[in-house]
Amino acid sequence: MSPQFEIQLIAVIVAVACSLPGVFLVLRKMAMMSDAITHTILLGIVIAFFATNSLTSPLLIVGAAIMGVITVFLTEMLNSTKLVSEDSAIGIVFPLLFSIAIIIISKYAGSVHLDTDSVLLGELAFAPFNRMVVMGRDIGPKALYSMGIILILNILFITIFFKELKIVTFDPALAAVLGFVPTLIHYSLMTVVSITAVGAFESVGSILVIAFMIGPPVTAYLLTDDLKHLIFISAGVGAVNGILGYQFAHFFDVSISGSMALMTGIIFALVFVFAPKKGLVTTIRRREFQKLDFAEKSLLFHIYNHEGDDNECFECGINTIQDHLNWSNDFLSKIIEDLKERNKIFIEDNTILLTDYGRQYAAESYREIITGFEESD
The missing domain is CATH 1.10.3470.10 (ABC transporter involved in vitamin B12 uptake, BtuC)
Structure with a gap:
């Protein structure tokens, strides 16, 4: 050798x-x-x-x-x-x-x-x-x-x-x-x-x-x-x-x-x-995905909870919803566009509304969260 x-x-x-x-x-x-x-x-x-x-x-x-x-x-x-x-x-x-x-x-x-x-x-x-x-x-x-x-x-x-x-x-x-x-x-x-x-x-x-x-x-x-x-x-x-x-x-x-x-x-x-x-790259991507997923569900839940309310136009208005969620204009616009592309919401008379698929998705996600809290207790 x-x-x-x-x-x-x-x-x-x-x-x-x-x-x-x-x-x-x-x-x-x-x-x-x-x-x-x-x-x-x-x-x-x-x-x-x-x-x-x-x-x-x-x-x-x-x-x-x-x-x-x-x-x-x-x-x-x-x-x-x-x-x-x-x-x-x-x-x-x-x-x-x-x-x-x-x-x-x-x-x-x-x-x-x-x-x-x-x-x-x-x-x-x-x-x-x-x-x-x-x-x-x-x-x-x-x-x-x-x-x-x-x-x-x-x-x-x-x-x-x-x-x-x-x-x-x-x-x-x-x-x-x-x-x-x-x-x-x-x-x-x-x-x-x-x-x-x-x-x-x-x-x-x-x-x-x-x-x-x-x-x-x-x-x-x-x-x-x-x-x-x-x-x-x-x-x-x-x-x-x-x-x-x-x-x-x-x-x-x-x-x-x-x-x-x-x-x-x-x-x-x-x-x-x-x-x-x-890895760091994977972790950053995962956190970014989780952040967007959380934001999208938060918006869907907000619309779902106020659907049919007397204040629906105010709570879910395209120009007023930002005040309730306390998000920046750019971030809100990104979330809205993503949800529109996935056929979960649509805009009518300046009000953000749920599609049938979006309503079903919001209801199922809401039940999953509630079930998770109950199991943890």
């Missing part, structure tokens, strides 16, 4: 591995927790390094996972006091633990390859140079295998505990009633997030981990309401972001990690604007 292909393959694996637990972080409204975890686990790595004096020890992952859980625990403990909000608690715990790690590194690990810049930004371009050799044979980049294993573990975790994750995410109280342990599932998910983050640290850095963990799930959330589809779309979006980001970096000769994070934002922005059901 060429180094270019290896870089893209690593990026895809990292993106998919991060997006899987990221789906549940987004659904649980814990997106910013990923930011905190991906930074504070550095303290776990540092402590584990001083305990083992090795950057290749598996205890670094254990230390990072434990620190991730500690981050969540401290945040929730502060939040449970009701003295600070969750985002404020994150803002306290995250800088505290991360700054301790930075101070320790700068003070006691200056000669060790544990650089804060690489932790934050990473450098995918160097990943192909860190090779895995088995029995004297080069079998590829280490990052490819380490993140591949983490990806498999994430897939297994979500597959095995999908039902538990789903019910705990959407209804923790029901999960407890059914015999599940929401706290256990919660901290298991946080452990998976921590392990995924530390696995991706050396290759892509914490900034891109956050982008991959939150960007694809949020993008997918705008495209579907089905949880299974959300997971698959999120993984696909993450993979596409990784590939397009690399191509962008290669073309403009810029940072690979930065380009992938940029592409994550661009893809999200495009979906945010043009998503078929939840």
